[in-house]
Amino acid sequence: MSRRLLGLLLVLPALAVIALLFILPLIMSVVGAFQVDGTFGWGNFVKTFDLYTKDIVFTVVIVSLSTVLIGLASIAIGGYLTLGNNPVAVSILRFLYRWPMFIPFIVVGQLMRTFLSKNGMMNNTAVSLGLMTPLDTVSFLDWRGIVFAFVWKQTPFVALLVAGAMASLNRDTIEAARNLGASKLRVLFEIIVPQVAVTLTVGLILSFVTMMSVLSVPLMINAQTPTMLTADIAFRVNAYGDYGVANALGLISLVLASSVAWIYLRISLKERT
């Protein structure tokens, strides 16, 4: 047997797993999205846009907003870890910031329910501190809750990547800017962030795609309309057995997620040339 054939044989199991568990279901979902009662057509999409246009916009806005906030928070964390003067504060932050990464989304959802609800921990603390009366308390278990949960859960992941990239920068480039009179904030945004921009973008895109696929958080925090596409897909399948519309919604999610990946590809290609 030639070496080439042996090589192919070795990758075959992996290839089969991808083909059977990923590519085949994907094709079936795509085909299913265009099928209404056994005939091909746009029916599922018409229905989807009739019922869920608001949810599509809601999802895009929530995930985009979360991505921006995650980006800012991880720049802040990475920046403090790189430029912070107080060694104790830096090591405390370094120890603390990764924790949410190890908590599953469903647990995050549960945590946020007890923390953000009308008589949750956040409001109770504010009331006991005399910052507001029990009558003024508002539940944050709506879009704000989802954003809060996403940012809390995903920031450590992006911050980990960003802080790592910042730590491996040539420190002299930072000191050169300080030497010329740049403030720490300018050093962060004009010297450090541009040098870790690619890492930051990769982290944010991975986060964006992850958040697009989270079901537990919108279900637990915001089970009303408008809600996120994942909750709608689950609802179509579980309540109606309507795989057609669910597939159409899935395809729209896929298009949204891959559009971000496409932006990234363009940036990285431009940088290389």
Place this chain on the structure above:
Amino acid sequence: MSDDGFLHLRGVASQYGKTQVLKDIDLSIGKGEFVALLGSSGCGKTTLLRVIAGFIAPSDGQVSVNGRDITRHQPDKRGMALVFQSYALWPHMTVAQNIGYGLKLRGVAREEIVRRVSEMSAMLGLSGLEGRKPLNLSGGQRQRVALGRALAIDPEILLLDEPLSNLDARIRLSVRHELRALQKRLGITAVHVTHDREEAMVMADRIVILDGGRIAQQGSPEEVYNRPASSFVAAFMGAENLLHLDGVRDGETFVLQPGAAGEGGSVPVAGRALASGGVEARFRPEAARIADIDMPATQLGVRFFGEVVAVTYPGGHWRHAVSVAGREIMADAERAFAPGQPVAVHVPAEALFLFNTPSGDPVSRPGFPLETVKIPA
């Protein structure tokens, strides 16, 4: 050393954890002077530069510029610009942006920045490269961008942290002279850190040699080269050959006793603080001359006897490793002597650096017979 010092260091000390990196550094640098901080790695020269630049706060002492105490000033409030060993150019900025960044930080108008950047590029031979990123420049060009970035803000003091060590050998030689000429033309005060003796010699007005966090000696290149103050300085300035001898001071003459190493001789004290007893004798290979052992000495100086161990030709002359009294020394000759040949190594009096050994004890056994050196029949 000028008394009207422009940059003053008084009793500067620095600690890194429990390690004392710098001790009692007193240094006064005149305006427009080019000072080289010379030392082997770990001697504290870069730390001293960073203390001057303000990146490290000294644990003790004072740094002042023009009579103004700047010990606790931020790096950018000192009127200094630092050129880094790694150049530390910002890879995401073009050459023009790199050079102009300091001006941008100072809120200089855009047109003025453009003017100043093109002035800098022209001066440093970077014209036409302003739009490039540092990644697309050669080592020499990067080094000039780093220099341009530092000079663009018109600093009073230019600090150079081994700026030439990343250049290849041939470019380094020409950049030395360019840098020195530029510094003279701009009349800027410069402090240059290097471990390269020759670089310090050709560039600096004054050389400050550091050893173990202290100043071992400072003076003009000619002074530290010809009148080293200690055995360490002599070795660092190229006098690597070391022999232990005994000597007796006789007024203004120092008489070296005959011993295992050779026949001895007498040299003028010439103002040195030499006391009778054991001395370390140091000299440069190029100052020593090898001759046949039965040739009588023709010049004043000291002769050592030994046996050739190895011979190489580094160019211009032959360099011999010679075993003298159990130690190996290097010495030059116009012609090659074969390994195994007994030879005399002559060192002129003015090229022989003598220092009392720390203990002062005599090193050789009295009455050591000269015959132990093989003299051919």
